[in-house]
Every structure is written in structure tokens, then in C-alpha cells.
Amino acid sequence: MSEVRVDSSDPTLWIVAVAAVVALVITFFWYKGRPIPGEHVFRASRFSRGNLWFPTQVSVTPMSVIHYTPELVGGREHSMHISHVASVLIDRNLFFSDVLIESSGGTSPVRCHGHRKADAVEMKRLIEHYQTDHLSRAR
Secondary structure, three states: OOOOOOOOOOHHHHHHHHHHHHHHHHHHHHHHOOOOOOOOEEEOOOOOOOOOOOOOEEEEOOOEEEEEEEOOOOEEEEEEEHHHEEEEEEEEOOOOEEEEEEEOOOOOOEEEEEEOHHHHHHHHHHHHHHHHHHHHHHO
């Protein structure tokens, strides 16, 4: 049997190893930034502050507003019932918008940066629409 020897000083081996590690890191951060399930999910741009590695996401459903931020291990999720939303503030900047969703129930507000302007307006419209539906069903 012939013996196969790998020369550890071969630069091709190191280039392949570095490329494999870089591909794994890129795949990991892509996986962590994938959209959460839901019909109306708004993901912040990776080009905005604080969203390069783990872009924040907001999901608006008929019953709640969910703010999800992935982390290196796990993620942070803050949910607010639609009837507890007191106000929605959109701060439009040059490229992106910041959204502040305040609660009437005593919980901390949802703050998210770096959404497209159209997404921020749609987020506010959906919240107001679902609040109106919720109030009309409650009566």
C-alpha cells in the first residue's frame, strides 16, 4: 500500500481550511438572521446600526407585536398584546427609520432601528388596523 503524506506547509491546504472556516461563519450569521415565521415580519437592514450581525425583526399579528433579536446563542423575544400598544412612533432618518412602540401595560417599549421607511409605515398601519379590529370585536 502506498502512503499518502500531507505536507502541512502546503499553502493550498491552509487556503482551503481558511475558506471553510469563513464559509461556516457566514452560514452561521445568515442562519441567525433568517426571518422568523409569520405573515407580517419586518426585518431591519444589516447596514443599519446594531444590525450587522444579528438584524432585529418585528412580527405584527392580529393578537400581538413580537420584537425578536437573535443573539450568538439563542435570542431575545419581547411580545406585547395588540390591545396594550399605546402608540407607534416612526423616526424617519436619511436612509432608514427607527420605530418605537410604546405600551400602556407597564412593560418596556419596543425599540428597533434600521427598518425601511415603507416597512415602518406598514408596521404602524397594521398595528392600528389590528387594534381597530380587536376593539370592534370586544364590543
